[in-house]
Amino acid sequence: MRFVLSALLSLAALFASAAESGIELAVTVKAPVSEVWKAWTSSAGITSFFAPEAEVDPRPDGAFHIHMDPYGAPGMKGADTMTVLAVEPEKLLSFTWNAPPHLPQARAQRTVVILRFAPDADGTRLTLSHVGWGSEGEWPKARTYFEKAWPNVLKNLQTRFDTGKPYDWTDWLARLKQLHAQDAAKPK
Template identity: 60%
Template sequence: MRRALAALCMFAAGQAFAAEKAIDREVVVAAKVDAVWQAWTTTEGIKTFFAPDARVELRVDGPFEIYFNPFAQPGMKGADGMRIIGFQPQRMLTFTWNAPPHLPEARANRSVVVLRFEPVGDAQTRVTLHHIGWGEGGEWDKAYDYFSKAWPNVLGNLQKRFASGPVDWTEWLARMKATQ
């Protein structure tokens, strides 16, 4: 009886895990792991592909704040208040994430992003993104749809950063400043 109960519990746990809503994306970048790792784990690196400003301190519970609109009020700049959960140098980075400001109900909560870095040959890196921790219904569904479209753009910018240079945020910043 105990074996049957244990098997049933393991089956149910597996089914619950299998049902977890996630966004999974992958990209190969024309750069060595060290360079791609630096792009994701430093303030200066983030500003080359992700957003015009950031605050990143690579340590457990360190800030992983990405400022899409540096001119906005605190708490409304983008990924304000996000934290690094854990990391393995040049292999894995995990951080909390929130919804954009136009989805305040979902924004009040946190989801989790796991990035993995894997060398591909001598001068390429596979970056896999796994975004989990989604609620159900309402703004959660809108946030999921938003990031299903946003993460491919971020990863595309990462590729471009190593193919043709850092993103020039001049026009973006002018638009953001004009909205204030």
């Protein structure tokens, strides 16, 4: 028995030392789990707080395409070709994720985002874990980018439910159109 306990403790220590640090965030959203779940697992839900365009198919290997720039070229719209990894309805959603277009080396690879949904006295406790970070090249820049971006996404989610209104992407889309028009007008 002592040997088994010792072996289990050694194994636990090995796994603990192998664990990497990820981005870990948690928020309370003033809405039932079912509503917060829909916000993350439907195209209409994503466009209500996260991005102006999305394609979401909430099943393993389903699409999780989040377009921050719907006018961008294919592969440059945002999280263009991400994939749902795992689904446990109203409890867990995980999907692949990539770096923003200005970090092409990191963007060519994928990380993993895991969302956990739990009832809370004030609505839903949502926990976001973003893991799979490398340590060289553009990886530190990509991680720093998402350490700033994910809190904004979660704040937008909270605001969406606090106000009862989806995010209005009108100004964002107008700025993007203007930027794309300026890029198109530049001499090649």
